[in-house]
Amino acid sequence: MLYRRPNSRCWWTRFTTPDGKEVRRSTGTEDKKDAEEYEAKLKQELWRVARLGEKPKRTWPEAVVRWLEETEHKASRQDDINLLRWLDGHFGALLLDEITTDRIDQAAKARKGTAPATKNRMLALIRAILRRAERQWGWIDRAPAVRMYSAPNQRVRWITRDEADRLLAELPEHLSDMARFTLATGLRRANVTGLEWSQIDIPRRVAWIHPDQAKARKAIGIPLNADAVDVLRRQIERDPKWVFTYKGRPITQVSTAAWYKALERAGIEDFRWHDLRHTWASWHVQGGTSLQDLMAMGGWSSYDLVLRYAHLAPEHLAEAAARIESGRTLSGTSLQALQA
Template identity: 60%
Template sequence: MSLRKRGGVWWVDLVAPSGERVRRTTGTANKVLAQEFQDRIKSELWRVARLGERPRRTWNDAAVRWLKEQSHKATAREDRAKLRWLDRHLGGRELETINRALLDQITEDKLAGGCSNATVNRVLALVRAILRKCVRDWEWLDKAPAVRMLRESGRRIRYLERHEARRLLAELPEHLADMAAFSLCTGLRAANVTGLMWTQVDLDRRLAWIHPDQAKARKAIPVPLNAEAVALVAKQLGKHATHVFSFRGSRITQVSTKAWYTALERAGIEDFRWHDLRHTWASWHVQGGTPLYVLQEMGGWSSTDMVRRYAHLAADHLAPYAERLGGLCDVEAAIHGTNLSQAGAGKKKAPRSRDLSA
């Protein structure tokens, strides 16, 4: 049977003349309308096979091809999660039927679920990227609908002062405290810390490294280890055969646990995520005078834009330029809070001399 009912809606399930299996939603619970839709699909498939017309592709076709072509990227897992959520809105739909109204509905549903504008935009950006592929690369569409992005606040940078970091480490369980301290020493992302293996560490050279397939930017990252980082790694020797950080003989896969949030609460630290340890590391480096180009290499960022988020934390190099505009006011008077215009007003003005030659 080529018509199947699923979730109260009829779906077309048939085999095209080319041998390809076609499964699409009719979008209706009315069997008569569903039958009409199926007949139209069969006619289109015949015209594609016999007359060479361009086949009508569905969102599912595009999603599958996207995941196949982007499987090498670090964001592939995140894309799959987003596409699973999008299936409720776009699953089985022909690409030509995806319009602005449908995209606005996706936005409204994400916002209604409590998502921030930034989270909604990441989903919309994925939809936009796939639709653009359909137009520009795959030639499945003549034109894609415009995707309206939401306004976002400034990029979030949350970091700890050193006394706050020490307070947090004191509240964490030992295994998490060691990993958090190592993150503060190296700036590594959570996945790179939990996945760090002994084969990626050389204590004699005081060096660790992240392989390209483990890095978000898909580029190898050299990780110099300071004395504290070396001590933290040496502390883990003999605890696990393959991975550096472990808990009771098992490797750690999750760091944002109940113990993490409980420690934050006890330490009196609010609005702080595990990833903000990386922001803290970068902020401390910039405040300590580390050049941005060096920080970019150490942090494994693919673009300078990502690093320039921290540039405002180190403005020492701008001070000499600010001094070029000196001499505009009486510094001594400014220090003592004297208003020069008022001070001058108390003095008796000299009489204007007459021009006797007039």
């Protein structure tokens, strides 16, 4: 039988298979005629599985559940969950072989007002699940092609020290301390909000991020400068476990209304919390820190990821450029004569 759920616009089907199993599944359509056709097709397929022993066809929710079970170690697992919840409204309980390139395109287009890079993260997740369903699980014969969006190079948005001082002054104390610590260490948001005292050694001025907490799945040793230590000392005795808390609880959200209001009062536009990390890296490069050292301190897995900051300090190439100076122009006129 077909029916509607209270919070769903699509028709749902419910019936019992020849081997006695109850099926409840979204048809993925609001049109009743299309829903009836889907139901009839599904009943036929399940009859062939029960009576003829054919390989059962798997659904998108089944693939999602298995994917999440097999990727519990991913640092970005919560991001995956958020994207998959959104996709549920588009893929519903579709069979995997019903998810075509066109359906995937439609889902991406439905994310209106979303940057190409953000859409690409969703598309990459869909592609990864479908490829695993094909190549590892044997659930589909061939995964559909996934067309990615052309995205501009990842931006590097950073602020000056004067702008940072204005922002820190406008933020409430708990966010100001966390922002100041980020500017001193370059740690990602999740590593700051989840920081525990067991990861801190103030006398040695070091902190560490465990492999399961790092995006690249490698342990990171964090040198603590005077600014970072000053922030940490203000947090001592506030909580026995968590470094940063608010009203006795660990902080999970930083991009709050208070953050955006502080940006507005400070006169800073187009700036995200993650841009504090870009600012930290930019200040380091401008201060003479080598890209190799920056890569180690920032926990990046690829040298290409730190090259985006190289243009901020071209003067480090001046010595190399001077190696072929001859003191003469190509025409033979001396540089000294031109300068006289």
